[in-house]
Amino acid sequence: MSVLDSVVLQTPSLVTLLGTVVFLLLLYLLSCSSQEQGKDPPGPRPLPLLGNLLMLDLSRPYNGLFELSKKYGSVFTVHLGPKKVVVLAGYKTVKQALVNHAEEFEDRDIIPIFQDLTKGHGIMFANGDSWREMRGFALTTLRHFGMGKKMGEEKIIEECGNLIEVFEKHEGKAFDTTWPLHHAVSNIMAVILNGNRFEYTFVSLLHPG
Structure with missing residues (x-):
């Protein structure tokens, strides 16, 4: 096999590698520009596909999130892989969100497999109107048994x-x-x-x- 044939055989893999690098770079630039436009709370710049996972100790992610809250404030954005998550840090911030603005924060992110299995029923995996009704029923029943x-x-x-x-x-x-x-x-x-x-x-x- 000649040197020219070797270069021709290696060209497709080289083109694929360059294309992958360019694609990941574009993803990185797009993720950076979306944060700079002020649509999301501030947060560390995510890596393509991985997000901010390399910045967190997955066995104790709360430690990493606590350190990030010192830099970005009590409300900040992190990317867990491709999934964007807004983090609320601190008692006052959580209380303001869940008590003072309860209606805006009442929806929960249900894992799709549980959504398919439960069809949105029950207390743990319900959402929206069903969740409000079940929560009200559960609280009324627990108060009857002495809660509070x-x-x-x-x-x-x-x-x-x-x-x-x-x-x-x-x-x-x-x-x-x-x-x-x-x-x-x-x-x-x-x-x-x-x-x-x-x-x-x-x-x-x-x-x-």
């Missing part, structure tokens, strides 16, 4: 005492708090609904094993 009343507060404080005893048994050593916290929440619900609680050694239905 002093009795509910007393039950929570009592269960906190039991949870502290479980923590103290580990004598300051590191341990997984996931299931004790799950048991505590389950016990509070159980006490409010039927007046009984379960010991933390009880094999809860929440536990996979």
Whole structure:
């Protein structure tokens, strides 16, 4: 094979590589220009396809988001891959959005597979009018069982005492708090609904094993 034939064979792959680079560069420039036009809250410039994922520790993304809030403020934009996300940081900002402007922020981003499975029914995966009705029904029912009343507060404080005893048994050593916290929440619900609680050694239905 001659040198000329070798160059001709390599040309298509070179053209493909250059085309890919140009395409990614255009995506990057378009994403930058959309933010500069002021349509979105400020935020770090995203990389093509990856967005800002390289800036976040995926095992603890809240740490990275907290650091970004110091630079860009309590409302900022990040790109998780190709998906654009507006982040609200801080108690006052979240309260203003969810309480003072509840109607604008009541819709939730439902994962398509759950939307297909539930057809928008239920509390966890509902949206819009269905979500408002289910939320109102759930809150009314829970208030009937004592949520928001002093009795509910007393039950929570009592269960906190039991949870502290479980923590103290580990004598300051590191341990997984996931299931004790799950048991505590389950016990509070159980006490409010039927007046009984379960010991933390009880094999809860929440536990996979």
